[in-house]
Amino acid sequence: MQSIQEKIQELKRERGAIIIAHNYQPDEVQAIADFTGDSLELSRKAAELDEEVIVFCGVHFMAETAAILSPEKTILLPDRFAGCPMADMITAEQLRAKKAEHPGAVVISYVNSSAAVKAECDLCCTSSNAMKIVSSVPADKEIIFVPDTHLGHYVQEELGREMIIWDGFCPTHSRIRDVDILREKEDHPNAVVMAHPECPLSIRKLADHLLSTGQMCTYAKESDEKEFIVATEMGLLYRLRNESPDKKFYSVSDRALCPNMKKIDLEKVLWSLEDMQHRITVPKETADKARRSIEAMLELS
Ligand code: 13P
Ligand code: SF4
Numbered sequence: 689m690q691s692i693q694e695k696i697q698e699l700k701r702e703r704g705a706i707i708i709a710h711n712y713q714p715d716e717v718q719a720i721a722d723f724t725g726d727s728l729e730l731s732r733k734a735a736e737l738d739e740e741v742i743v744f745c746g747v748h749f750m751a752e753t754a755a756i757l758s759p760e761k762t763i764l765l766p767d768r769f770a771g772c773p774m775a776d777m778i779t780a781e782q783l784r785a786k787k788a789e790h791p792g793a794v795v796i797s798y799v800n801s802s803a804a805v806k807a808e809c810d811l812c813c814t815s816s817n818a819m820k821i822v823s824s825v826p827a828d829k830e831i832i833f834v835p836d837t838h839l840g841h842y843v844q845e846e847l848g849r850e851m852i853i854w855d856g857f858c859p860t861h862s863r864i865r866d867v868d869i870l871r872e873k874e875d876h877p878n879a880v881v882m883a884h885p886e887c888p889l890s891i892r893k894l895a896d897h898l899l900s901t902g903q904m905c906t907y908a909k910e911s912d913e914k915e916f917i918v919a920t921e922m923g924l925l926y927r928l929r930n931e932s933p934d935k936k937f938y939s940v941s942d943r944a945l946c947p948n949m950k951k952i953d954l955e956k957v958l959w960s961l962e963d964m965q966h967r968i969t970v971p972k973e974t975a976d977k978a979r980r981s982i983e984a985m986l987e988l989s
Pocket of ligand 2: 771800860949
């Protein structure tokens, strides 16, 4: 009898599909994916793929970004309820009201946002290029940064650049506590702390390096360090351990788990290919506006 992995591979070939997965996906989903990456890597990949069908194992805004960049392709999200609570913390209407308070401000949206919010923006950014994107804005311009307060404040502190920052946050990264890091540091005194910039200030202060998930993988591979305390969603440990098998990685807490990322499993990937569900589309007018801010980001990074 065929295993579920074999069925997925067979159907994937029949459909002319490719499977891409975010670094926070369950291990078995990352294992069958053709490509895994962080938000920026996945946006880039989605834009350059030749396949007509992309099974996007991630959350809704990521599949939406792929649909905006490749409107002619079929983008499938295996669980249509896999959303991102941070992305839902701002609506296009709320952003329009904020823009009206600050006419002339440049609006930058973290990629963790809806297509409708991206359509209201001048530029998008991810955690790996936020510094570069904010730096590209002329010094005399006001900046509205949405929706992540922690990424916004991190960039503001680093660049010494005042911004109007929305108060959204990631519930998963907010569950990481400073005591978790302190305990891991005590248990592993030679380990360096890598934290995601979506973490609150108390965690950022304890980190040796603030990096996107993709940057963490590269740093772990290329640095001479041997042990790493990882302050981000636990799913990343799979890729870190696969890519750097000679090194040691310690997750800070089993609460660092994104329930939305974990909604996808192998059965849903298979059903997604069988039924060609759930197709993610974006209305043309919204997609055309949102695409400008994403392409501006891709060009700058
Ligand atoms: P990156 O993969 O870009 O680091 O982002 C993390 C995240 O929370 C995505 O939802
Ligand atoms: Fe959203 Fe946080 Fe989950 Fe990323 S980890 S998808 S920001 S809730």
